[in-house]
Amino acid sequence: MSLTKVTETVASSINAKKAKLTLCILSSAVLLSACGEHAQTDNTAAASQEQTAKNTLINTDDFNIKAMVKLPQTVECTLENGLQTQCAQVVLKYQPDNIKVGPFCPETLDDVGGIWDWDGTDAGLYRLDKAFLTMLNEQGFTFYDEDGNVHIVDNATIRPTVDHACINVSVDKSVEITALLPLHPVMSEQSTALGTVSKVGIALAGVPIFSDAPSVQRTGHLPALDTCAGHIDPGGWYHYHGTASDIDSVYKHEHVKANCNNLAQKPSALFGYGFDGYPIYGSQEVDGTTPAELDSCNGHTGPTGENGIVTYHYHASNTFPNLPKCLKGVVAQNNLTTTAQAGVGAKPPEGTKITRHEPPGGGGPKAAGPDGGGMSPPGFAQAAKKLGVSEKALNQAMQDAGGPNADLAVVAKALNVPLEQLKAALPEKPKR
Ligand SMILES: [Zn+2]
Numbered sequence: 001m002s003l004t005k006v007t008e009t010v011a012s013s014i015n016a017k018k019a020k021l022t023l024c025i026l027s028s029a030v031l032l033s034a035c036g037e038h039a040q041t042d043n044t045a046a047a048s049q050e051q052t053a054k055n056t057l058i059n060t061d062d063f064n065i066k067a068m069v070k071l072p073q074t075v076e077c078t079l080e081n082g083l084q085t086q087c088a089q090v091v092l093k094y095q096p097d098n099i100k101v102g103p104f105c106p107e108t109l110d111d112v113g114g115i116w117d118w119d120g121t122d123a124g125l126y127r128l129d130k131a132f133l134t135m136l137n138e139q140g141f142t143f144y145d146e147d148g149n150v151h152i153v154d155n156a157t158i159r160p161t162v163d164h165a166c167i168n169v170s171v172d173k174s175v176e177i178t179a180l181l182p183l184h185p186v187m188s189e190q191s192t193a194l195g196t197v198s199k200v201g202i203a204l205a206g207v208p209i210f211s212d213a214p215s216v217q218r219t220g221h222l223p224a225l226d227t228c229a230g231h232i233d234p235g236g237w238y239h240y241h242g243t244a245s246d247i248d249s250v251y252k253h254e255h256v257k258a259n260c261n262n263l264a265q266k267p268s269a270l271f272g273y274g275f276d277g278y279p280i281y282g283s284q285e286v287d288g289t290t291p292a293e294l295d296s297c298n299g300h301t302g303p304t305g306e307n308g309i310v311t312y313h314y315h316a317s318n319t320f321p322n323l324p325k326c327l328k329g330v331v332a333q334n335n336l337t338t339t340a341q342a343g344v345g346a347k348p349p350e351g352t353k354i355t356r357h358e359p360p361g362g363g364g365p366k367a368a369g370p371d372g373g374g375m376s377p378p379g380f381a382q383a384a385k386k387l388g389v390s391e392k393a394l395n396q397a398m399q400d401a402g403g404p405n406a407d408l409a410v411v412a413k414a415l416n417v418p419l420e421q422l423k424a425a426l427p428e429k430p431k432r
Pocket residue numbers: 197210213231232233239241371
């Protein structure tokens with residue numbers, strides 16, 4: 001069946017049989033074409049499936065059907081701690097049919113692009129415009145030529161020939177993304193920090209969510225985000241780097257002239273689910289109040305959704321990136337794979353002619369860093385020398401412990417060096 005056909009079938013079945021669809025979604029390994037019949041003929045099985053539906057936090061019905069290659073399914077999965085359980089499996093397109101992405105890079109100094117979270121001097125969230133790009137110019141980053149044309153490079157297919165380019169990756173419409181979300185979330189003994197481009201979760205819009213995009217300080221290039229905090233992965237698919245359904249609150253708070261144009265803004269709405277299966281809400285509770293007693297991951301336990309189900313859940317903050325700072329629960333093994341040629345989770349089908357590559361400084365499909373990463377931040381080589389460890393080991397330990405905001409105690413332990421010595425050796429973080 002063609003993709004378009006699946007979408008049409010899916011869309012019409014959603015409209016016609018919304019109630020039955022829940023049952024279909026939850027029954028494992030039922031083919032789409034057989035789904036309607038199954039729901040009509042097997043009421044006993046349906047009833048028990050409905051029971052399962054009520055006992056899980058994730059209602060796959062809430063996901064944007066226009067982003068789906070096929071209907072979500074319940075599948076057996078193994079969590080990182082070895083526990084065998086059930087996951088919702090969602091298979092997504094390179095980007096949802098009903099979402100308009102971009103603009104990312106401005107073409108000239110007179111144009112306005114998306115946004116960027118600058119971490120150099122005068123750090124902060126900026127609109128990609130003349131004022132920002134000329135500020136970077138004064139700091140030694142030249143992103144445009146004498147005529148005011150911005151250096152724009154699709155660095156998944158072309159190597160940049162300039163030191164500083166704004167990155168605008170082309171899409172690969174053939175990509176399918178498969179994600180696993182635990183249906184019965186399990187709290188982890190220790191929360192997992194989210195560093196550069198760590199996998200955060202899946203938005204209801206049908207878009208993967210990642211933490212901080214790679215820093216310009218590290219790669220020299222600017223992987224521009226659109227005003228919904230999304231951009232294209234080197235693999236050719238769209239993803240968010242913020243809680244897009246409540247990003248306008250951040251713009252208001254940080255005095256940035258921008259609005260998200262591809263997702264409705266609602267601070268109390270459910271944005272998506274973390275890869276640990278816990279829900280991610282905007283900056284308000286479902287009743288519009290401000291969340292209280294949030295933990296270090298920006299989450300807490302309390303009532304959620306229309307039915308007031310009490311569960312652990314995350315909230316967006318009003319600073320960028322407005323995402324959970326860590327994940328409290330255990331994620332599934334292989335929780336995100338793509339058929340893409342490069343980027344996060346890339347597992348291209350055998351025989352694929354590879355025309356895309358990891359961007360400069362990228363570490364290949366298996367590395368943690370997808371849209372950049374792999375290169376050490378300035379001062380790391382020196383710090384590694386002082387500590388008597390390899391630069392690679394230091395970089396890896398920092399990445400594993402949460403990237404630029406890594407828990408240094410964890411890093412010290414991983415490298416087997418005293419914490420104080422580590423702190424003294426590391427370069428100072430840029431002021432915000
Ligand atoms: Zn990214």
